[in-house]
Amino acid sequence: MFRFEIKKVFSRTGSRIALGMLVLILAVICWFAADVSYVNEKGDTEQGLSAVRSLREAQKEWAGVVDEEKVRQVIRENTRIRNSPEYRSEDVRQQEIAYSWGQGIMDLRRLLNCFYEENFRSYDYYLADGLSEEDAPEFYGNRVRLLREWLSGEAKDQFSDAEKEYLIREYEELKTPFYYDYMKGWEQLLEYSPTVIMITVLILGYLVAGIFSGEYQLKADAVFFSSLYGRNRATAAKVQAGFAIVTGIYWVQIALYTAFVLLYLGADGANCPVQITLWGWKCFYNISLWQAYGLAVLGGYLGCLFLTFAAMLTAAKSRSAVLAVIVPFAAIFLPSFLSDIPWQNLGKVLALLPDRLLQVFNALPLFELYNFGGRVAGAIPILFVVYVVLTALLPRVIYEVYRRTK
Amino acid sequence: MELRLSEVTKNYEKVTAVDGISCTLTRGVYGLLGVNGAGKTTLMRMLCTLQKPSSGKITWEGQDIFEMGGAYRKLLGYLPQEFGFYPEFTVYDYLLYIGSIKGLRPAAARQRAQTLMKQVGLFQERNKKMRKLSGGMKRRAGIAQALLNDPAVLILDEPTAGLDPNERIRFRNLISELSEKRIVLLSTHIVSDVEYIAGRIFLMKGGRIVLSGTAEELTDCMAGKVWDCLVPGEKTGMYLKKYKVSNVKSVHGGSQLRILSEEPPAAGAVPEKPSLEDVFLYYFGEKAGDEDVPV
Ligand SMILES: Nc1ncnc2c1ncn2[C@@H]1O[C@H](COP(=O)(O)OP(=O)(O)OP(=O)(O)O)[C@@H](O)[C@H]1O
Numbered sequence: 053m054f055r056f057e058i059k060k061v062f063s064r065t066g067s068r069i070a071l072g073m074l075v076l077i078l079a080v081i082c083w084f085a086a087d088v089s090y091v092n093e094k095g096d097t098e099q100g101l102s103a104v105r106s107l108r109e110a111q112k113e114w115a116g117v118v119d120e121e122k123v124r125q126v127i128r129e130n131t132r133i134r135n136s137p138e139y140r141s142e143d144v145r146q147q148e149i150a151y152s153w154g155q156g157i158m159d160l161r162r163l164l165n166c167f168y169e170e171n172f173r174s175y176d177y178y179l180a181d182g183l184s185e186e187d188a189p190e191f192y193g194n195r196v197r198l199l200r201e202w203l204s205g206e207a208k209d210q211f212s213d214a215e216k217e218y219l220i221r222e223y224e225e226l227k228t229p230f231y232y233d234y235m236k237g238w239e240q241l242l243e244y245s246p247t248v249i250m251i252t253v254l255i256l257g258y259l260v261a262g263i264f265s266g267e268y269q270l271k272a273d274a275v276f277f278s279s280l281y282g283r284n285r286a287t288a289a290k291v292q293a294g295f296a297i298v299t300g301i302y303w304v305q306i307a308l309y310t311a312f313v314l315l316y317l318g319a320d321g322a323n324c325p326v327q328i329t330l331w332g333w334k335c336f337y338n339i340s341l342w343q344a345y346g347l348a349v350l351g352g353y354l355g356c357l358f359l360t361f362a363a364m365l366t367a368a369k370s371r372s373a374v375l376a377v378i379v380p381f382a383a384i385f386l387p388s389f390l391s392d393i394p395w396q397n398l399g400k401v402l403a404l405l406p407d408r409l410l411q412v413f414n415a416l417p418l419f420e421l422y423n424f425g426g427r428v429a430g431a432i433p434i435l436f437v438v439y440v441v442l443t444a445l446l447p448r449v450i451y452e453v454y455r456r457t458k
Numbered sequence: 459m460e461l462r463l464s465e466v467t468k469n470y471e472k473v474t475a476v477d478g479i480s481c482t483l484t485r486g487v488y489g490l491l492g493v494n495g496a497g498k499t500t501l502m503r504m505l506c507t508l509q510k511p512s513s514g515k516i517t518w519e520g521q522d523i524f525e526m527g528g529a530y531r532k533l534l535g536y537l538p539q540e541f542g543f544y545p546e547f548t549v550y551d552y553l554l555y556i557g558s559i560k561g562l563r564p565a566a567a568r569q570r571a572q573t574l575m576k577q578v579g580l581f582q583e584r585n586k587k588m589r590k591l592s593g594g595m596k597r598r599a600g601i602a603q604a605l606l607n608d609p610a611v612l613i614l615d616e617p618t619a620g621l622d623p624n625e626r627i628r629f630r631n632l633i634s635e636l637s638e639k640r641i642v643l644l645s646t647h648i649v650s651d652v653e654y655i656a657g658r659i660f661l662m663k664g665g666r667i668v669l670s671g672t673a674e675e676l677t678d679c680m681a682g683k684v685w686d687c688l689v690p691g692e693k694t695g696m697y698l699k700k701y702k703v704s705n706v707k708s709v710h711g712g713s714q715l716r717i718l719s720e721e722p723p724a725a726g727a728v729p730e731k732p733s734l735e736d737v738f739l740y741y742f743g744e745k746a747g748d749e750d751v752p753v
């Protein structure tokens with residue numbers, strides 16, 4: 053039965069086209085993720101694998117513990133470059149040459165822009181240029197100071213005292229000094245993960261939508277339900293087939309994506325903290341890059357299962373594959389429209405919608421907190437708990453709904 | 459082997475599709491004859507546990523079929539009127555799949571599917587996709603599907619629709635063969651489908667069984683009501699208006715009419731032996747169907 057259910061899905065021409073599209077879109081995303089350029093000492097821009105190699109080499113020179121001395125070195129090197137005749141030249145090629153020297157410290161220089169900011173919410177690309185070596189000792193302290201200032205100023209009313217304490221504690225608990233390494237692979241991998249996951253969910257939604265509406269559409273339901281196992285095992289086989297298709301395709305997709313990006317760009321820097329990146333420097337979850345990616349793909353899987361189960365349930369109830377396909381679409385695209393509604397608790401609700409699971413990458417740096425009787429927790433762990441429970445319940449619900457149809 | 463219906467009724471919002479039907483079915487072929495909307499499909503869907511009666515009870519060997527659930531469905535073979543299938547499956551795969559949901563083991567399903575494909579004349583087409591079959595071939599696949607689990611209760615909703623005369627004869631023979639060890643209930647608009655093979659025929663109208671009996675019993679009660687007479691051409695119209703006429707044949711000097719009437723319709727009318735079609739026409743009031751034009 054299970055085998056035939058799978059066969060039903062993949063014998064449809066539409067399914068085959070959808071699978072083809074999935075492969076095609078993944079290839080395009082990989083192409084974007086792999087787009088790295090490097091400017092060499094002559095000022096020429098390189099692309100492709102050679103650019104990756106050169107960039108990696110340049111940044112590897114700065115790999116190591118980011119202690120005060122390292123911060124000093126970065127500031128010194130940055131100042132040296134800014135004061136060089138090449139940097140100050142009007143000639144574009146000379147400027148490019150100056151730029152080429154800065155690629156090794158690019159990541160760390162960006163971090164200076166963040167940590168020495170006036171204000172938690174601003175970002176000034178040229179800020180690092182105004183730093184001197186005497187500023188180095190304040191490097192890590194700044195991050196906590198900026199948070200404290202923000203919490204007692206601009207964000208005073210956004211958080212309860214317990215939440216403020218929680219955030220500051222998490223900030224203080226971050227292990228410093230950081231370890232820095234070349235990390236382009238992980239950064240790109242994380243950045244494009246929401247796109248890969250969302251596309252996969254939409255296509256999987258399309259693939260499985262027909263499992264529970266097909267019999268009605270084809271008018272094969274009378275034979276199905278009047279058969280011995282129609283209302284039990286054959287229904288269970290449908291749920292299992294949906295689960296197997298979603299699980300199989302999702303993980304193949306993730307494996308292909310991960311393998312390509314990490315093989316092409318390199319897997320170095322897996323243990324760097326997310327706070328060492330421009331994207332994650334404010335993040336209050338103290339995790340490393342590989343852990344963040346792990347959360348992203350696990351969250352993606354959970355969200356994917358939840359939404360495709362929801363689509364199957366819709367199909368079982370409404371007997372319409374079209375309605376079912378709309379479910380994942382709505383779940384992904386509606387929240388961005390909802391965000392305009394002026395309602396103070398909206399943020400708390402939006403942060404727990406299933407689309408967040410598909411974009412853990414975007415959700416990780418957000419300050420979304422929940423209080424339970426004095427305990428404070430971030431949105432991400434809550435999302436996981438809530439959706440593990442819901443997702444575990446859904447197959448049973450689908451089964452019961454479908455087998456009881458008249 | 460006993461399938462008993464007692465006061466089975468099915469109401470939809472506006473219509474009562476099946477209205478208090480009681481009868482007992484045992485081994486043999488039963489023909490359900492009725493015009494469109496008589497309630498045949500509704501009755502059959504209830505017998506297949508697809509719909510619950512609004513009131514009344516259906517029992518198998520004394521047990522309510524809805525309470526029996528799987529135990530009853532195991533005994534059931536059903537060919538729906540609107541028979542849907544999986545267009546991308548081959549005939550063979552289709553039968554294997556239905557075999558699996560009917561609880562056949564894979565090896566048994568393979569063997570059974572092959573036997574049945576031969577029996578219904580689809581063996582040549584076994585590797586063709588279902589969507590590429592002709593209408594009649596699909597119907598045959600439907601019949602094969604219903605027989606997969608060797609059902610004790612075989613319910614066929616218009617099984618002969620779309621079959622060519624050869625196939626129809628073949629089908630009749632198949633059903634006769636099958637009826638030896640099971641209950642076969644088949645619905646049709648086509649009198650000749652059931653005339654020879656059905657042990658008992660139910661005439662259904664407006665959700666009720668208006669008449670039932672063997673073909674002879676049904677025709678016997680029409681004895682003396684069927685007349686053959688020759689009328690002049692210009693009077694044909696008048697006769698058609700006044701009487702139920704089951705056949706009109708133009709002959710030299712007028713029309714030869716087969717008229718249903720208690721009294722002789724004209725001087726010189728000759729009594730005829732009634733056929734089942736005459737019965738159908740008499741009860742359903744309109745023009746009786748011939749083989750290819752359903753009522
Ligand atoms: N799902 C439904 N909802 C409402 N009314 C229905 C439904 N199904 C059937 N009916 C009505 O019940 C009556 C009996 O329909 P049914 O399909 O049982 O007739 P039938 O004898 O099988 O006709 P046919 O020869 O056309 O197949 C009809 O008046 C029909 O309109």
Ligand SMILES: [Mg+2]
Pocket residue numbers: 498499500539615
């Ligand atoms: Mg019908």
